[in-house]
Amino acid sequence: MNKKVEYQHIGKMPYAKAWDYQTELFDAIVQTKLENRRRTDRGEDALPTKNYLLFVEHPHVYTLGKSGKEEHLLLDKEGLEREHVEFFKINRGGDITYHGPGQIVGYPILDLDNFFTDIHKYLRLLEEAVILTLKDYGIKAGRIDGLTGVWIGEEGDPNPRKICALGVKTSRWVTMHGFAFNVNANLDYFGNIVPCGISDKAVTSMQNELGKELPMNEVEEVVKKHLATLFEMEIFENKQN
Template identity: 40%
Template sequence: MNHQLSVVRTGQLDYLEAWDLQKRMARARRADLIPNTVLLTEHPPTYTIGRRGSRSNLLIDQLALEQAGATCYEVDRGGDITFHGPGQLVVYLIIDLGRAERGLRRFVGNLEATVIETLDSYGVTGRPAEGKPGVWVNGKKIAAVGISVSRRVTYHGFALNVNPDLTYFDYMIPCGIPGSAATSIEREIGQPVDMNEVGDRIVERLAHHFDVEAIEGPTVDELSRELAMTDASLTP
């Protein structure tokens, strides 16, 4: 089961629904009931604040947030504040890290390499920045990385700006770093990019870096039904 990566393409999914799904999947993965899995999704406009974050890094109040059609949640991933919305590819990974030394560091490095190589395939040069999480292009953030690990199994993952409305990033301090700005593949190359194509390229690079075979997994509805059959027997 560890030699395959199941790919689940959800389409646009409510953030809280996706978060709950990940936690249920992580429990099932710890019990070896499902394979290592990647979820490819998009969310309605949503700000999330990680364990190191502060709501003060959201620059608009609740009324303005509602007028922008967005929501905000405090969540259990690493990192500070980030934005998710249409046109951004969000990649959640339910992966058993095993017992390899420095497994978490290697895991995060694989995620960053996946993003950088995918960007390179579009002629965009992305780089990590010392002291700043994620992947950056000419000083502007193009991908956020934030994960959680529970009993060796990861959830959360990374978000890559493909064709999002970058206006939403003006309403926050990205990663809690004043003066930071956001960019996207569309902004960098001057034209929109097919989200499914980006997803395929992401999966190909993930499979390469984790040395696994990527296989098409169930639909999100099929996955939910499968998890419902196992939830009662699993501990949180």
């Protein structure tokens, strides 16, 4: 089991380019696993599979998951052009969400055979890393039963507010896509969608909750620290140009 995870702080990258890059890494891991099956059949040693953690910020974009409804995008083509927002239908789970500046988008591309083969546990640990990060900044956050993501104001709160959305894809226990954590994000862009298909709950950010802008690199380091602890990862960094 290889618990080494290559961390790449990509910075700002268009959504389509990041999706292609994720897919390239994802496919390579899957191909290694297929080769290992052939090697095992021949009595040869298996090759270690790689793991990655990408942090990226996207220009304004809406993405619609496989189970989403296109009517949850409240803009037509002209409206998207007017707002300078891209739109993609993608292969993760979940409904529609927004990515943009001031948001930490985390893409763990992991072979879960290196950690644990439990998708429910995987999602809950991604949420927990964000919950613990918010706790470090004095923000109480948690989960709402039946809904993915991280919320300010738990079950029974009159004004629950989503601060982190999740949507993943897995194949042969390899993951891609991940989470979108609102740090300093412009929340106005959520007004053009029904976020995650949920019409009766609000969206928030760390900046909105604390009344001040947060240093993105500082928050990223805290999230990374909690992910490393929760998943028992050995993270090493690969800085991208």
